[in-house]
Structures are given as C-alpha cells and as structure tokens.
Amino acid sequence: MPAVPARPGRRPRRLTARMKLTLTYALFVFVAGSLSLVVVYLALRFVPDYPLGDLNPQAAAVATRPDILQALVKASGVVLLLLALIGLGAGWLIAGRVLRPLQDITRAARRAADGSLDHRVGLTGPRDEFTELSDTFDDMLARLQRSFDAQQRFAANASHELRTPLAVSRTMLDVAVADPDGQDYGRLVSRLRETNQRGIDITDALLQLSALDHTPPAREPLDLAGLARSAVETVREEAGTRGVALSADPRPALVDGNDVLLRQLVLNLLHNAVRHNLPTGGSLALTTGPDPLRPGRTLLTVTNTGPPLPVAVDRLTEPFLRGSGRVAEKDPTRRGHGLGLTIVASIVRAHHGDLDLTPNPGGGLTVRVSLPAVE
Known part of the structure; x- marks a missing residue:
C-alpha cells in the first residue's frame, strides 16, 4: 500500500493502528x-513456614514456603514471557482481522480521491460500526457521482445553450454580408433582437441560480394565496x-418568505x-392552503394535464432539461430555456x-411545494 504524505502541521505517524491494538492486547494479557x-503468590504466604519433614522423619523432604515462593x-518469569509473546502474536492477528474492513474503506477513499466514483466498498456480514461506515461511505459516493454527473451535464448543456444564440446570430449576419441586397433588414433586426x-x-437565469445558492434571501411573513392569485x-391570457x-x-x-422569489416560483x-x-x-x-x-x-x-413524461421526474429540476429531454420545442411560443424547475427547486x-x-x-405533472408556515 503506497504511503500517504502527512498533512502540514500533523506529526508523522509512529505506530499504526494495528500495532497500537496489538500492544494493547499484549499488555492486557500481560497484566x-x-x-x-x-x-497465587499471596495465597502461598499462608503455607506454614517450618520444615514439614520434622513431623514425620520417615517422609521424604518437603519444600518449605521459601522454597515454593x-x-x-x-516459573512466573517464564509464564509472563510466554504470555507477552502469545499476546503479541494473537493481538497482531486479531487486530489485522478487526481492521481489515477499515483498510477496504481506506482503499475506496483513495480511489475516490483520485477521481474514481463508480466503485463501492460493499462490506457484507452482520451490522456493526464498520458496515454502517461502509454503507454511509457508499451512499456518499453515490451522491457524489450523481452530483458530478449532473455538473458535467450542466456544463455541457450550459455551453450548448449559451453558444446557440451566438451561433444563430453569426449565421444570420454571415448570410446578410454574403447577400446584402436580398435581405429584409427589418426582419433580420427583429430575429437578431429575439436571439x-x-x-x-439564459444568463440572467444562471445568475439568479448562483445568487440563490450563495446568498440567503430576505424574508417576511406573507400570504402565499395572494401571490398565487396575482400569478x-x-x-390567464396565455392559458386561454x-x-x-x-x-x-x-x-x-x-x-415566512421572500415576496419576489415566491412570486417567481409560482409563475415558473x-x-x-x-x-x-x-x-x-x-x-x-392551482391550490394553496x-x-x-x-x-x-x-x-x-x-396540477396540469399533458403528454406522458419521457424522462424521470427527479431529473426535471436539472438545468436545461426540458420536459421533452434535451430537444427544444419546435413552437417558439412553447420554447423555454430549461431552467424553470431548476430555479423553483433553488427557491x-x-x-x-x-x-x-x-x-x-x-400524463402531465403534479407539483407540490411544502413550506414552513407562520404561526
């Protein structure tokens, strides 16, 4: 296993956890x-301190208390030395077995630190502290992988969405330069303005998302029903x-909320x-209460009617993901920038x-927003 450099300010490691456990086991056995x-030594102090052979001259010589002690x-020195050796050997084996799951988690953590998030520890066996740590670490890896994948999709989609208006504008300008006499400049200016x-x-929506994620909004007591009626x-005209x-x-x-943000939430x-x-x-x-x-x-x-959703609903809050996937609506009046539900989730x-x-x-979707009420 490659050595991991010590962090600045942290003392270099002298004993491994396995060695510490081994010494602890050996010390416990020795003590x-x-x-x-x-x-036993104290109990033998009650042995009579006189030659037992004097009571029976025909008996063989019997050891006295000083001889026994x-x-x-x-014998105690030999036994303690054997206990120390046995404690070290058994402690080393037991510590290695106990710490093996921790070594698996450490290897998984190092792989994650190197950028690999598709692996899992997956410890099996009865539930204990190590399996709980393993399950928690696996859940963390899964969440990190989902977040990393969503961030990659966001970067790719944002680049595409921001590049598209620029590319369309450049194409229209190139066409106008190539054929300046055959252009309807009023229509061209209108399309350029729309693009x-x-x-x-899109840029404003991204800035709003960034602000929501980093700056807590100012809040005050307000009635969500009033905001709903206004929205x-x-x-109503567009719906008609x-x-x-x-x-x-x-x-x-x-x-207890922000008037502007909650109105934006309902409108979105x-x-x-x-x-x-x-x-x-x-x-x-729409209902509130x-x-x-x-x-x-x-x-x-x-709650709205609509066609069946082609994507999982938990992905609808991802940036630039529309109800029909990554494909924009053909009808310009139905086309959005794919950030509506993302902003809702942030609010x-x-x-x-x-x-x-x-x-x-x-078909269609039901959206429920639960907010803390004001007593």
Whole structure:
C-alpha cells in the first residue's frame, strides 16, 4: 500500500493502528497474567513456614514456603514471557482481522480521491460500526457521482445553450454580408433582437441560480394565496390562447418568505404547466392552503394535464432539461430555456421547503411545494 504524505502541521505517524491494538492486547494479557500470579503468590504466604519433614522423619523432604515462593517466582518469569509473546502474536492477528474492513474503506477513499466514483466498498456480514461506515461511505459516493454527473451535464448543456444564440446570430449576419441586397433588414433586426434576448434570459437565469445558492434571501411573513392569485392573472391570457382551462383555489397560507422569489416560483410553475400541456383541451389547477399531511406547514399544488413524461421526474429540476429531454420545442411560443424547475427547486431550498414532482397516470405533472408556515 503506497504511503500517504502527512498533512502540514500533523506529526508523522509512529505506530499504526494495528500495532497500537496489538500492544494493547499484549499488555492486557500481560497484566491479567501478572495479577493472577500475584494472587497465587499471596495465597502461598499462608503455607506454614517450618520444615514439614520434622513431623514425620520417615517422609521424604518437603519444600518449605521459601522454597515454593522461590520456585514460583522463577516459573512466573517464564509464564509472563510466554504470555507477552502469545499476546503479541494473537493481538497482531486479531487486530489485522478487526481492521481489515477499515483498510477496504481506506482503499475506496483513495480511489475516490483520485477521481474514481463508480466503485463501492460493499462490506457484507452482520451490522456493526464498520458496515454502517461502509454503507454511509457508499451512499456518499453515490451522491457524489450523481452530483458530478449532473455538473458535467450542466456544463455541457450550459455551453450548448449559451453558444446557440451566438451561433444563430453569426449565421444570420454571415448570410446578410454574403447577400446584402436580398435581405429584409427589418426582419433580420427583429430575429437578431429575439436571439440576443434569449441569450440574456439564459444568463440572467444562471445568475439568479448562483445568487440563490450563495446568498440567503430576505424574508417576511406573507400570504402565499395572494401571490398565487396575482400569478394566475398573469398567465390567464396565455392559458386561454393555448386552450388550457385554468382553475385556482387559493386559500390562506401564511409563510415566512421572500415576496419576489415566491412570486417567481409560482409563475415558473404556472408557465411550465401551461407550456407543457396538451395541444388542445388541457387543464391546469392551482391550490394553496395548510398542508393536510404535515401540521405547521403550507402547501402549494399545481396540477396540469399533458403528454406522458419521457424522462424521470427527479431529473426535471436539472438545468436545461426540458420536459421533452434535451430537444427544444419546435413552437417558439412553447420554447423555454430549461431552467424553470431548476430555479423553483433553488427557491424551495432557500425557504427550507420540500419540492415533490409526481407524474399523473394519464400524463402531465403534479407539483407540490411544502413550506414552513407562520404561526
């Protein structure tokens, strides 16, 4: 096993954990043996201190107490030496067996430190401290791997999303330069403006995500029902244009939150529900009120019809992942930048809430946002 350099400020290692355990076992055996011999030695002090042979001249010579104690001291030295050797040998073997799972975890940790996250310790056997540590470490590796994979997808998708408006703008400008007389410059400027605005929207959304993850928002008591009514009126016209029947039942729901962020949360959920609904005959329902399953919390629910989701719902909060996967909608009016639910999840975390996404059996999605209520 390669040596690991000591961290700055930490004293160099003198004894390994196995050696410390071995010495501890050997010392315990030595002390236990010594105590046993001391007890025997003290007990022999009750042996009569006179020649027993004087009572019976015909009997063979019998050892006196000093003779017995002297023989015991000599034998004790030999026995203690054997106990020390046995303690060292047995302690070394026992310590190695006890610490073997820890060595497996250490090897896995070194592989993880080198950037490999696809392995697991996977200790088997009865549940003890080492198997609990192994299971916890495996769970940590799994979460790190999911986070690392999501970060890689985010980097790739962000690069693609930010590059696309620039590439489209350059293509339109190249075409205009190649054929300046055949261009509708009014339409060209409009398309360039639309493309530029898309890039600005993506950048603003990314900045908002970064701010939510690093700066706690200012909060105050407010009624989530009022924010819901305002958001519903904002999207009602778009819902009517798309043929989505919108219903709302906003009951009082006092929360300790940020007015701007919670309004953005509701708007994002409603826009997402409207734009990812059925082409015709769709519906959308919003409710607010106390959480019936969790006292002391409020619940915001947004339910919409729509096609069956092609991706797992737990991935819908990933940046730039749309309901149809990585493919943008062909209809520009339905096209988003894939950050709506990502921002929702960040706002929920900033308010110490819970976000639950549940696919409906017939298609569409039900979103539940549970937030701490104000007493």
